[in-house]
Structure formats: structure tokens, C-alpha cells
Amino acid sequence: MPTISNKGINMPESPIRKLVPYAEAAQKKGKNIYYLNIGQPDIKTPEIALNAVRTHSLDILAYSRSEGSEAYRIKIAEYYKRNDIHVTHNDIIVTTGGSEALLFAFGSIMDEDDEIIIPEPFYANYNGFSTASGIKVVPVISKIEDNFALPPIEEFEKLITPKTKAILICNPGNPTGYLYSKEEIKQLADIVKKHDLFLIADEVYREFVYDGIEHYSILQEPGLEEHAIVIDSVSKRYSMCGARIGYLVSKNKELMKTALKFAQARLSPPTLAQIASEAALETPQSYFDDVIEEYVKRRNTLINELEKIEGVKVAKPNGAFYCIAELPVKNSDNFAKWLLESFDYNNNTVMVAPAAGFYSTPGVGLNQIRIAYVLNEESLKMAVKILEGALKVYKD
Template sequence: MPAISIKGIHMPESPIRKLVPYAEAAKKRGTKVYHLNIGQPDIKTPKIAMDAVKNADIDVLEYSRSEGSETYREKIAAYYKKNKVNVTANDIMVTTGGSEALLFALGTIADPEDEIIIPEPFYANYNGFATSANIKVVPVVSKFEDNFALPAIEEFEKLITDKTKAILICNPGNPTGYLYSKEEIQKLAAIVKKHDLFLIADEVYREFVYDGIEHYSILQEEGMDDYAIIIDSVSKRYSMCGARIGCLVSKNKAVMTTALKFAQARLSPPTLAQIACEAALETPQSYFDEVNAEYVDRRNTVIEALEKIEGVRVAKPKGAFYCIVELPVKNADHFAQWLLESYDLEGETVMVAPAAGFYSTPNIGLNQVRIAYVLKKENLLKSVHILKEALKVYPN
């Protein structure tokens, strides 16, 4: 039998999706499953985006340009300018989701065996993207006790070698919900300039920031034109996860010229989805105000309920719609599977994402889960109640 690639063997499973077969089996048994495991908002997609697709007058569904349609990129640039990020359409490349934007960025800046430093816990698929690009993730641990704030710059300095190409952050963070401050971004900007590295910021949750704090983009910082690469997406902003449209943004011309070659190799991003996303940019601010208020309410609801459970600790997020929760269990992977295979409360159970998969360092986060508070309040309260009762009878 022909052999599978070593890269394929080393490709990590998604901690978010690997439990899906158990959830599906539970549903077939008639158990209702509350999904706290995945960042799929239940907020309605803006009607203006859906109508744009319905009303599109198209005879032939053609390729778009490899970098995305010019009109869409012009409108994205206008969106950024409203958010104090001064870029042009030429600084923007439309991609098939934020995932492809990150793959293009890694392919552009790193060769096999090069290294990327990432504060952990981090979005689990960063491990997968790094494996695909044959580069090494070098983790720097951010601590639960510090609410997952930026680790000391000295910790980054210790990890920089001649193989280091970039520091990658998610801001606000998935899975932590941590929002880096302006001062923290400035510290990162200083270190990448000092060591001639790229700073990649996954800013897909930029719209979801709470408690009166403003998001500060890496491209708002002076002197970062040559160093900054932004990864962005419409998935969460407009509740359009299935559109699979993102973008790569950089004022570094060499980065954009090189990334375009990767974009040409995959031809173009999807045309109909770009039409929907271009229309979504006309979404009024009131939509985001209402969505943010809803998420603040959900965050406060779920954290207050979790903190009442004996032995449970929660890191309070400042953005996105996730939180890391420490449970009084030895192995959250086993607990999450047990919830789906062996437990229900009056015919209902919950699905969570074990947090160990969001770390690169072995044996960290084994008793942690990520909870996505993307459900309505009443369902969040039901879910936390199920967790509380399950912990009372969990055998391990």
C-alpha cells in the first residue's frame, strides 16, 4: 500500500470538530446537544447581503480577479479608513476565508523549518496551517492567572533565533477573548522592528470588543508598513461563516506581490460570496451596536453562571465570544467525550472544545475547555446547568 505523507500524519485534529461523531451519535439517540464548542453565531446575517445574492443579475458566474474584485477591495479600504487604518485597495487581497489569507501569509514569508512565535493558547488551526507550510510553531505561554495578557517581551526575546520569521497574534483572541491594549501592540511593534520580523495579526474579531475599550490595529501603529500583515474575515463580523471570504492586508509591496502568486495558483475567490460581502459593508452601525450589546449580555450571563459552580474558574474575555474555563477534572478531552457518549440531563447535553488543542506545548490546558457563548441566553443558562450537574456525577 502506498504511504501517507509524514506531513499528513502530523497534521493535528481540530479540537473543535474532532468530537462531532460523538455529538451526531448523541443526536441520533434523541439527545439534544447544546453547541458551546464552535464559534458559529446564531445572529442573523444582514439582510442586505442575502438580498444582493438573490437579486444578482448574472448570466455567467465568472472567475473574479485573483486578488478579488476591485470594487469590493475599494469598499474594504473605505471600511478600514473608518476604523483608523489607512490602506488602499492595492494593499488588500480577497481570500477564501481568513484561513487562506493566513496560508498565503505563511507561504510568502517563511521557508520550510522556519519558525513563527505565537502566544498560547491560540486558535487551534494555526497548528494545522503551520504543518501545511512545513514551519515550526514556537509557543510563548500566556497565563490563565493573568487573564491571558501578553507575556513579557523578555519571554519573546528568549525564543528568537535566525529561523524566526514572525510573531503571530489573534486580537481579540480566540480562544481566550483577550484584547491586546495599545501599549501591548506597541511592545510587539518594537520587538519586530528590532529583530526585523513580521507581525501578523488575526483581527477577525475586531468588531467584538467590550467594556468601552477600543480595538487597536497593528496598522494604526506608526512605522509598521514594512512589518505588519493583517488577517481578516467576514465570517464573524456579519455572521457569514459559510461565505468563506476573508482578506490579507499589508502595505509591504513585496508581501502583496508574492502573495498574489499564491492567489493566482488557486485562481480566484468565490464570485457570489464577494457580491454578498460587498453589500454587507453597507450594514448600518446599529447592527453592530445591537450585536455587541447582545454578546456583552451573553458573556456576563455565562461567566456569572460558571463562577457559581464549585471548582470552576473562568478567564473574563474583553472581546470576541469565547472564554477559557478551568474545570475540576483531570482530562477535559475525556470529560467532553463523556458528556456526549454517556451523559444527559433530561435528554439534553452539551458539547465543549477541550482546550489542550489550543496549546502547542504538551500537557498544558488539560483541565480547560473553550466555551463559545454564541447561543441565546436561555440556552447558555441551560448549558451551564447541565455542566454543573454533570460535574457532580462525572467519575473522573
């Protein structure tokens, strides 16, 4: 009988999506579910992007250039310039989502069994991308008590070996919502320059920062030109998750030359989605102002309601639209399944993402969940009320 690869066997399940069958079964029983598990915004996609697809005049839906259309990349560079990030269109490769950008980066800078250091908890698919690329994640744990701030830089230094090729951060963070300060970025810059490593920053939530704090990109840090790699995407910025358009951005010419070969191997990013994404760059600032105001309200509502529940600890996010909550349970995976299978509050329940899947260290985060505050305030209040009721009767 043909066998499955070890790589395939070792690919982790998505902690976000693996509970879908339980949710579907709950729906068939007539339960209403409040979805707190996935970062799919309910914010409307800018009309300008949708209209660009509706009114396009293409006769043939042809390939684009492997690195993405030149006109689009020029406009992306202009977008970055408006954000005080100075790159040219030649420093940008358009990818099929931020996921492909990260895979191109991994493939370009690491070989089998090389190592990448990542502060955890981190976006769960980093585990999957690393497994697919045959590389090893070396975690450095950030703590809820510290609001998931950057761990002491000495902890990174202890983990660097001859096989270490890069440090990866998500800024602002998924799943924590933590926003790294300029000082923390400078600490990371110093260590990657000292040890001649790459610094990869997943900056897809750049627009979503709160409380008057500014986002500081690694591309803004002087002296990182050969070290900095940014992963970006239109998915969350314009509520266009289904477009599957992302970017790989770096001033390192050798890296970009290498990444282009990976881009050529998959031919091109999707043409229609590029048309929508190029148009989305014309979205007025008022759109983002309104979206950020809405997310701040939701964040405040969520955190305030969670803090009322006895035994719950929550970190306050300064960016993105996620938070990590620590619950008075032993295993949040079992709790999440129980919520869908066995519990309801007036025929309502909630779906959460168990946080252990956002760590690579075994046994860490077992009593934590990630919550995406992508529902309106009233729905968030109801969802937390359901969660509170569930915790009162749940027995591990």
C-alpha cells in the first residue's frame, strides 16, 4: 500500500478550523453560534475594489507577471511611502496571499533542518509552513503576565545556533494583538545584525493599531536593508480575505532574485484579485478611521466583559483584532468542543480557538483561547455572557 510522507503526517491541524465539524453538527441541532474563532472581519470590503472587478474590460483572463503587475507594484510602493516606508516596486513580489509570501521567504533563506526563532504564541500556520518547508521552529515564550511583550533579548541569544537563519515576528500580533514598540524592533535589529540573520516581520495588521500608538515597520529601521523581510497582505486591511493577494517585500536584492524563482514556478498571482487589490489602494483614509474606531469599541467591550468573569485573565491588545484569554479550565480544546456539542444558553453557544495550537512548545497554552473580536458590540456581549455561563457549569 502506498505510504504518506512523514512531512504530511507531521503537518499540524488548524486549531482554528479543526472544530468546524462540531460547529456544523451544532447548527444541525438548531443552535445559533457566535463565531469568535476566526479572523474573518464582518467589515465590508471597499466598494471601489468590488467595482473594479465588476466593471473590468478584460477579454482574456491572462497570466500576469510572476512578480505581479508592474502598475500594481508601483502603487504598492506609493502606499508604503505614505506610511514612511521607502521601497521601490522592484522590492515587491505579489503573492497568493501572505501565506505564499512566507513560504517564498522560507524557501529562499532556509534549507532542510535550518532553524527559525519565533516568539510564541504565534499565528498557528507558522507551524504548518515550517513543517512544509522542512525547517525547525525554535520558540521563545512570551507571557500573558507581560501582555505578550517581546521576551528579553537574552532569551533569543541563548537559542541561536549555526543552523539559525531568521527571527520571525508578527506585528501587530496574531493571536495576541500585541504591538511591538520601536525600542523592541531596535533590539531585534541589533541581534540579527550581530549574528547575520534575517528578520521577518508579518505586518498584515499594520493599519489596526490603537490608543495613539504608531506602528514601526522593520523596513523603517536603518541598517536592516539586507536583513529585513516583510510579509504583507490585503486580506485584513481591506476585508478581502478571499482575494488571496499578499506581498513579499525586501531591499535584499539577492533574496528577491531568489524568491522570484519560486514565484515563476507557480506562474503568477491571480489576475482578477490583483485588479481588485490595486483599486483598493485608492480606499480613502476615512474608511480606516471608521474601521479602527469600530475595533477599539469592540476591543474595549470584549476586554471589559471578560474581566468581569471570575478566574479569567486577559491580555489587552494594542493592535489587530485578537486577544488571548486564560480560562479556569485544564484543557481549552476539550472545553471548545464541549461548548459546541453539549452546551447552550437559550439555544446559543460560542466557537473559540484553543490557544495551544498557537504554540509549538508542548503543554503550553492549554488553558488559553484566542478570541477574534470580529462581531459587533452587542454580539460580543452576548458571546461573553454565554462563555461566563458555560464556565459556571463546565467540569474538566
